[in-house]
Amino acid sequence: MTVLVTGAAGFIGYHVAEALLGQGEPVVGLDIVNSYYDVRLKEARLERLRRHKGFTFIKADLAEHEKLATTLAPFGPIRRVVHLAAQAGVRYSLEHPFEYIGANIIGHLAILEYCRHAEGFEHLVYASSSSVYGGNDKLPFSVDDRVDRPVSLYAATKRADELMSHSYAHLYGIPQTGLRFFTVYGPWGRPDMAMFLFAKAIFAGEPIRVFNRGDMSRDFTFIEDIVAGILAALRTPPASKPPHRVYNLGNNNSEPLLKLIAVMEKAIGKKAKQILEPMQMGDVQATYADIDAARRDLGFEPRTPIEVGVPKFVAWYREYHGV
Numbered sequence: 001m002t003v004l005v006t007g008a009a010g011f012i013g014y015h016v017a018e019a020l021l022g023q024g025e026p027v028v029g030l031d032i033v034n035s036y037y038d039v040r041l042k043e044a045r046l047e048r049l050r051r052h053k054g055f056t057f058i059k060a061d062l063a064e065h066e067k068l069a070t071t072l073a074p075f076g077p078i079r080r081v082v083h084l085a086a087q088a089g090v091r092y093s094l095e096h097p098f099e100y101i102g103a104n105i106i107g108h109l110a111i112l113e114y115c116r117h118a119e120g121f122e123h124l125v126y127a128s129s130s131s132v133y134g135g136n137d138k139l140p141f142s143v144d145d146r147v148d149r150p151v152s153l154y155a156a157t158k159r160a161d162e163l164m165s166h167s168y169a170h171l172y173g174i175p176q177t178g179l180r181f182f183t184v185y186g187p188w189g190r191p192d193m194a195m196f197l198f199a200k201a202i203f204a205g206e207p208i209r210v211f212n213r214g215d216m217s218r219d220f221t222f223i224e225d226i227v228a229g230i231l232a233a234l235r236t237p238p239a240s241k242p243p244h245r246v247y248n249l250g251n252n253n254s255e256p257l258l259k260l261i262a263v264m265e266k267a268i269g270k271k272a273k274q275i276l277e278p279m280q281m282g283d284v285q286a287t288y289a290d291i292d293a294a295r296r297d298l299g300f301e302p303r304t305p306i307e308v309g310v311p312k313f314v315a316w317y318r319e320y321h322g323v
């Protein structure tokens, strides 16, 4: 039965669509293909998805919510949705706040309304973010922690999505799983994220900007582990009442930024020139996922330490950019 994957031209959406198609599941991919980052990378991902005969692509803006049901009508009953389309990025939300309301709030509601009216609807899996933990200083972050102190508008929209989902699960019984991803990286990754920016600068012999003077740590999570978690969640609709669960998907290992840089220097075979800078507004000092609930309910098990994942990312980067 067809799965709708929103954000299919994006980093995580592309990998999820590939994995589903590889398992023989037909996929309808939806994306606005906006120019938040290099559109050629999004087109290249789509080009690879189009090689599968089970793949259909729709270019559409979820914020145009009134068009969604008509746009999807030709694909028959869609009963499972992986909703990954969003305006991502913490720093961009300081300059372009309204983009986040359109894509992340109206877009999320558009998907909820679609699911509400879809006959025999089975399960919506949607992307949340570790950023909902905001300034929490208790590590690791647990799904039982308070999450009402976001430090960026991006985080506030992701938390709002979780609350909207909860209300729709309560009101209409729509089975849903929200996944809080922790700094995802890997081949076909996002050019606005630190991992990509570091690789680009180190290859070019240019300096890298190291925020909070390197005193940061992140639970870097390899894309293959995230995809495995998303597919496991999709297979496991919540049995709770209301049928809505939220899980952390992280590597369960908070790595210092300076260690990441060292691993990357080794993979590239070149030293980085570092410019130490203060903390950026909206950023947090550390992230670290408690994944006990995802382990217990979904069998989620991250398998890729940065010493394995970073060289895989660097190998893709070399090949894609011919460096």
Ligand SMILES: NC(=O)c1ccc[n+]([C@@H]2O[C@H](COP(=O)([O-])OP(=O)(O)OC[C@H]3O[C@@H](n4cnc5c(N)ncnc54)[C@H](O)[C@@H]3O)[C@@H](O)[C@H]2O)c1
Residues within 6 Å of the ligand: 006, 007, 008, 009, 010, 011, 012, 013, 030, 031, 032, 033, 034, 042, 060, 061, 062, 063, 083, 084, 085, 086, 087, 088, 089, 102, 103, 107, 127, 128, 129, 130, 180, 181, 182, 183, 184, 185, 190
């Ligand atoms: N990559 C990470 O580390 C990370 C961490 C936490 C949460 N997330 C969340 O995971 C999801 C996927 O992230 P990603 O890293 O693949 O980002 P991405 O930017 O690569 O992909 C998102 C896609 O959504 C599309 N999109 C944006 N607005 C849209 C709209 N109005 N209508 C239709 N499509 C629209 C974009 O064109 C893009 O291709 C997002 O919801 C993001 O917030 C990602």
